[in-house]
Amino acid sequence: MELSGATSFITGAAQGIGLGIARALARQGAKLALTDIDDTPLSEAAAELAELTEVAAFHLDVRDRAAYARVAEEAEERLGPVTVLCNNAGLAFPEQPQDMSYELWDLALDINLGGVVNGVQSFLPRMLRHGRPAHIVNTASAAGLIGAGVGPMYTSSKFAVVGLSESLRHQLEAAGHPIRVTVLCPGAVATNIARSSQSLVAAQEGGPELRRAQAGIEQLTPRIDAAVAHFGIPADTFGELVVEAVKADRLYVLSDRAGIDLITARTQAILSAMPEHHPVEVEGEGEGEADLEELRRAVRKS
Numbered sequence: 001m002e003l004s005g006a007t008s009f010i011t012g013a014a015q016g017i018g019l020g021i022a023r024a025l026a027r028q029g030a031k032l033a034l035t036d037i038d039d040t041p042l043s044e045a046a047a048e049l050a051e052l053t054e055v056a057a058f059h060l061d062v063r064d065r066a067a068y069a070r071v072a073e074e075a076e077e078r079l080g081p082v083t084v085l086c087n088n089a090g091l092a093f094p095e096q097p098q099d100m101s102y103e104l105w106d107l108a109l110d111i112n113l114g115g116v117v118n119g120v121q122s123f124l125p126r127m128l129r130h131g132r133p134a135h136i137v138n139t140a141s142a143a144g145l146i147g148a149g150v151g152p153m154y155t156s157s158k159f160a161v162v163g164l165s166e167s168l169r170h171q172l173e174a175a176g177h178p179i180r181v182t183v184l185c186p187g188a189v190a191t192n193i194a195r196s197s198q199s200l201v202a203a204q205e206g207g208p209e210l211r212r213a214q215a216g217i218e219q220l221t222p223r224i225d226a227a228v229a230h231f232g233i234p235a236d237t238f239g240e241l242v243v244e245a246v247k248a249d250r251l252y253v254l255s256d257r258a259g260i261d262l263i264t265a266r267t268q269a270i271l272s273a274m275p276e277h278h279p280v281e282v283e284g285e286g287e288g289e290a291d292l293e294e295l296r297r298a299v300r301k302s
């Protein structure tokens with residue numbers, strides 16, 4: 001889609017991948033509604049990007065649905081209808097099985113999955129109403145494609161974002177709406193995610209499991225931070241890949257080839273779990289096959 005003059009709305013835009021995407025969109029001439037919970041880097045990002053394009057910055061916690069509705073309204077009043085929505089805000093922390101608690105599940109799922117749901121619910125009805133070509137970009141992770149590597153809280157939130165994105169893209173396309181969906185599944189990107197997530201975890205209040213988890217996460221943070229800095233590609237490079245994918249209307253964006261063996265092994269394990277023949281005869285099998293073929297065509301096209 002044409003990005004010059006488009007209005008974009010980015011969550012978690014103050015730093016890291018969100019800022020990388022904002023910079024790449026600004027270079028294309030898109031207007032930017034930048035949102036985040038961290039006000040100081042948010043105003044620094046807004047000041048930097050105002051040199052390139054029209055910018056509005058908003059404090060927004062993606063978990064707060066009422067605030068989301070207000071900010072969506074104000075952003076459109078100031079910059080025009082949003083046609084590029086980047087549901088990017090997120091956090092990642094390394095919980096151990098013995099330290100899992102409801103507080104941590106809620107934190108991971110409410111931000112990483114709930115934030116994407118709230119973005120879709122705030123903007124999809126607006127996009128459907130105005131009927132312009134639009135694009136929804138959801139930040140998942142390579143951990144949304146591979147269940148080995150990081151813990152179940154982050155992994156389940158990101159698998160859900162991949163599923164939401166694939167399903168929404170297919171439904172919108174099948175219904176003929178001019179709204180596309182792209183899902184980001186990066187491996188390592190060099191950002192402050194380890195430290196910013198640790199601060200969010202440290203601010204949670206709860207029982208002894210949570211306190212044990214907080215101490216464990218605090219201890220691991222410097223090592224994770226160093227690994228992400230060492231192996232990660234720059235956030236600006238990833239932002240450019242995102243903009244290319246939006247322009248080319250691709251479903252997935254990956255940052256590197258590091259997950260190739262794990263993705264291949266997982267896919268092979270799933271394929272080899274299929275019985276060789278359908279265990280029972282299904283009536284109307286022909287129709288089901290036609291639907292499946294349509295789905296395969298849509299996935300191939302992306």
Ligand SMILES: NC(=O)c1ccc[n+]([C@@H]2O[C@H](COP(=O)([O-])OP(=O)(O)OC[C@H]3O[C@@H](n4cnc5c(N)ncnc54)[C@H](O)[C@@H]3O)[C@@H](O)[C@H]2O)c1
Pocket residue numbers: 011012013014015016017018035036037038060061062063088089090091092111112139140141142185186187188189190191192193194196197228232
């Ligand atoms: N960095 C990586 O290696 C990597 C890899 C895969 C996926 N991701 C995903 O990319 C996204 C961005 O992460 P990043 O690496 O840029 O991290 P980051 O910490 O640099 O940036 C995340 C931003 O989101 C904001 N944020 C956190 N909770 C929020 C909330 N409730 N409401 C609004 N804003 C909130 C933070 O303040 C921060 O500015 C996340 O969804 C993350 O899971 C990152």
